[in-house]
Amino acid sequence: MTSLLDQSALTDLAENLVRAARTAGADAADAVAVRSVSFSVQVREGEVEESERSEGDDIGLRVFVGKRQAVVSTNDIAGSRPAALAERAVAMARIAPEDPYAGLADAALLSHTHPDLDLVDPEIPSLTDLETVARTAESAALAVNGVTKSGGASASAGIGGMVLVTSHGFKGAYLGSRHGVSMMAIAGEGTHMERDYEFSSALHRRDLEPADQVGRLAGERTVKRLNPRKVATQKVPVIFDPRVAGSLIGHLASAANGASVARKSSFLRERMGERLFARGIRIVDDPLRKRGLRSHPFDGEGVGGRTMAIVDDGILKSWFLDSATARELGLATTGHAQRGVSSSPSPGPSNLHLEPGPLTPQALIAETGSGLYVADLIGMGVNLVTGDYSRGAAGFWIENGEIAYPVSEVTIAGHLNDIFRTLTPASDLTFRYGTNAPTLRVEGLTIAGQ
DSSP, X not given: OHHHHOOHHHHHHHHHHHHHHHHTTOSEEEEEEEEEEEEEEEEETTEEEEEXXXXXXXXXXXXXXXXXXXXXXXXXXXXXXXXXXXXHHHHHHHHSXXXXXXXXXXXXXBOOSOOOOOOXXXXXXXXXXXXXXXXXXXXXXXXXXXXXXXXXEEXXXXXXXXXXXXXXXXXXXXXXXXXEEEEXXXXXXXXXXXXXXXXXXXXXXXXXXXXXXXXXXXXXXXXXXXXXXXXXXXXXXXXXXXXXHHHHHHHHHHHTBHHHHHTXXXXXXXXXXXXXXXXXXXXXXXXXXXXXXXXXXXXXXXXXXXXXEEEETTEEOOOXXXXXXHHHHTSOOOSOEEOOTTSOOEEOOSSEEEOOOSSOHHHHHHHHOSEEEEEEEESOOBOTTTOEEEEEXXXXXXXXXXXXXXXXXXXXXXXHHHHHHTOEEOSOOOOXXXXXXXXXXXXXXXXXXX
16 A cells, blocks of 8 residues: 555656656656556445456656647556657657647746645555445345345445646645445336436545445435326426536536637636626635545646635636636636646636525425426536536426425426526535535426426
8 A cells, every 4th residue: 555655756757757858859848647546346136246456657748849739648657768758749749730828837826835635545445345335235225125126336445646747846746545335226127117326435435425324325216216207398496406416516617617718619708707696606616625526736737726716696706727728818727727648738627516505405395386306317418508408307396395206207408597597505515526516496497298
C-alpha cells in the first residue's frame, strides 16, 4: 500500500519530461501523470461472477511552440525516454495550427500551498473483504419479501490521483481513494418483472452505507415498482427524487461550461447575469470539500481551487472556465480545468450542489396535490443548444398529496429555462454523488403517457 501512495517517481519523470521539452525547443510545457489502481468483485445468486484488479500509471506531455501546441502520452513508464517523447511532441507542435488562446495558466494564479482534503483512506480491502461486502448486500436484497432474483451485487475499492509539473514553476500531486457497494434487485415474474438498485460510494470505507442497508433498500425499491400503471398525457407538477434530481443541476453545469459558451452551443450563452431560478436558489461548486468525491487541491493547470456560487439568489453568476476558454471569452479562469494525459485541459465542475429549501420532501409532495414522482430517468434527450428537455421516466403517481401507485413507460418533457424558473428544492440535501441536489419539484412538465 505504501508504494501506491508514493508518487515521487512519477513526479521525477514529469519534471524530466518538462526539462527535456524545453531542451528540445518548446517555449513552455507541462506534464501530467495519472495513477489508477482498482479492485472489484461482482456476485450474482451467491456465486462470484467476476473478480478484477487493474493497476497502471500513465503520463502525458503538452508542449507549446509559440501559439502551437501538441500532446503526447504513454503508459510505458518504465521504458519512457524523456528526450524522445519531448522531441516527438515539439515536432508535432511545430506543424500544428496556431491557437491564439493556447498557453499555460497565468503564473500569478498558480497554487503553491495545497490544503489537506482528507482524500485518502490508507486501508484498501482485500478481494476477500470485497466479496463479503457484495454477498452481504445481495443476501439483504433477496431477504426482502417480493424480490425474486438478484440482478447482481458488487463491491469495489481503489486509489487514483495525479501529478502535475509545469515549466513556469508549478509542481503538485494528490491521491484519492474510492470505495463502493451496489445492488440490483428483480421482482415479479415473466413479462411483469421490475428492477431497481441502490449504491453507496465514498472516499473512506467507514463513510460507506452498510452493505445490508444498501441491499435492503434495493429490494424494497424494486418491490414498490411492481404492477405499474399507465397515466394519461397531461401537464402536471413533477417531483424528482434526489437520486435523479442532480441530473437537472448537471444540465445547468453543461450549459454553463465555458467551452460550450465559446462555441455558441449553449442555450445560456447570452444569459450571464440574468435570473434563471427563483430568488433564494443557490448552486455551489466546491473542489475543496473534505472527503468530497470530486475534491482536489488544484485543477488540471495548477490553479488553486475555490468555492464558487455559479448561481446566487437565482442569478447566473459564472461559467466554468479553464485558461484557454477564459481567454477566448475575455475572462479569467475559474480554476475548473480538467484533463487526462492525452488531451489538453477543458473546463468542468467538481463537487456541485444545489442548496436545500425549507420544506421537507413530505411537505413538498403534500403541497403538490397531483403529479408525478420520478424515481428513475431513461435516455439522454436533452438538447443543450436549444434547452429542450425530454426523457423517459418511471416512478409513482401522486394523488391527493400522497404517493398512490407506481407508474412506468412515460416521457417527461419541457424546456430547461422553464424547469429552472419553477424549480423548488426540499430540505433533504445529502452529499452522495459528485453532483447533489435535494428532492426537487418542477411545475408544469408535460407527461406523455397512454
